[in-house]
Amino acid sequence: MGTMLxxxxxxxxxxxxxxxxxxxxANQGHVDAQYNLGxxxxxxxxxxxxxxxxxxWLAKACSGGDQRL
Numbered sequence: 001m002g003t004m005l006x007x008x009x010x011x012x013x014x015x016x017x018x019x020x021x022x023x024x025x026a027n028q029g030h031v032d033a034q035y036n037l038g039x040x041x042x043x044x045x046x047x048x049x050x051x052x053x054x055x056x057w058l059a060k061a062c063s064g065g066d067q068r069l
Contacts, residue, residue, distance in 0.1 A: 002033060006046075015046030026057060034061035034067060
């Protein structure tokens with residue numbers, strides 16, 4: 001859902017709501033959501049910029065096996 005909202009695929013683009021859904025999934029251990037939420041916090045896209053939260057979520061994604069970092 002977060003990816004669809006972020007890109008406006010089949011729904012109206014809503015970055016704040018995308019961040020909400022990424023947060024829900026990230027807290028349940030979804031690695032792609034952790035990665036995307038980390039990027040959003042890093043850039044302040046849809047959420048207030050927060051480098052500590054960005055580092056936290058990107059590290060979680062990395063430790064979960066994400067290869068993009």
